[in-house]
Amino acid sequence: xxxxxxxxxxxxxxxxxxxEVRGVSDVFDQAVQDLFETLHSGIEGVWSFGATGVALIxxxxxxxxxxxxxxxxxxxxxxxRYVQPSDxxxxxxxxxxRAQQAKKTVFASSVHRCDLIDRQCNEVALPRQEWxxxxxxxxYSRLMKAEPDDPRSSRVTAVLQLRRRSLKTSLGGxxxxxLALEAYAGEVSEADDRYRxxxxxxxxxxxxxxxxxxxxxxxxxxxxxxxxxxMNTEAVAVAATFTAALESAREAAVIALPVLPRxx
Numbered sequence: 001x002x003x004x005x006x007x008x009x010x011x012x013x014x015x016x017x018x019x020e021v022r023g024v025s026d027v028f029d030q031a032v033q034d035l036f037e038t039l040h041s042g043i044e045g046v047w048s049f050g051a052t053g054v055a056l057i058x059x060x061x062x063x064x065x066x067x068x069x070x071x072x073x074x075x076x077x078x079x080x081r082y083v084q085p086s087d088x089x090x091x092x093x094x095x096x097x098r099a100q101q102a103k104k105t106v107f108a109s110s111v112h113r114c115d116l117i118d119r120q121c122n123e124v125a126l127p128r129q130e131w132x133x134x135x136x137x138x139x140y141s142r143l144m145k146a147e148p149d150d151p152r153s154s155r156v157t158a159v160l161q162l163r164r165r166s167l168k169t170s171l172g173g174x175x176x177x178x179l180a181l182e183a184y185a186g187e188v189s190e191a192d193d194r195y196r197x198x199x200x201x202x203x204x205x206x207x208x209x210x211x212x213x214x215x216x217x218x219x220x221x222x223x224x225x226x227x228x229x230x231m232n233t234e235a236v237a238v239a240a241t242f243t244a245a246l247e248s249a250r251e252a253a254v255i256a257l258p259v260l261p262r263x264x
């Protein structure tokens with residue numbers, strides 16, 4: 001019965017809040033799977049052998065029990081290596097989301113993926129920074145949640161106010177760290193924009209020979225225009241000559257033709 005209940009906790013509870021779990025480590029995933037497979041094989045024994053299966057579970061060896069206990073210890077240890085948003089107070093969730101977005105911006109950039117900045121350093125330092133921020137915010141949230149909802153006296157209120165100032169100072173330190181991470185992500189984004197511009201310029205300059213060829217054709221066009229203008233001048237002169245000749249021919253024709261008498 002305990003095994004079935006634990007399986008429900010793993011499968012049912014784990015699936016009930018899929019959007020709340022973030023940053024679960026590989027160790028935690030493997031530990032859950034190992035425990036699930038162990039429990040599943042035990043339950044299959046019960047289903048296969050009926051009443052004898054109960055005896056089978058009851059007769060699990062000490063080594064198997066120790067193995068399950070070790071798995072449970074791994075689960076407990078893995079719990080220290082991830083943070084759920086539900087564990088954090090609102091302002092802490094906001095800061096953690098900003099840190100995660102900054103890390104995502106860096107990892108998604110072309111300059112990071114193409115190793116134009118220190119990719120290896122990013123892949124080591126940024127997850128560490130994210131985790132340390134998450135740890136600090138988790139502790140901050142734990143202390144905030146531990147405060148009494150209804151202080152019973154002015155003395156308690158005074159202590160509470162002093163405590164909150166200290167916590168606010170601590171949160172401010174985490175926020176400065178997040179701001180530094182965001183500033184780095186901003187510089188990476190700026191470098192990414194310049195890199196894309198450079199790529200576009202390089203793409204354009206690859207066709208420079210074609211542009212030069214087109215310019216050469218333009219020069220030939222200018223020569224052709226000059227040639228046509230010369231031909232046009234010649235054509236105008238020829239047309240003018242023909243016009244003068246036509247006028248002379250008309251005048252000669254008038255002189256050569258007889259003059260007819262006017263009708264009475």
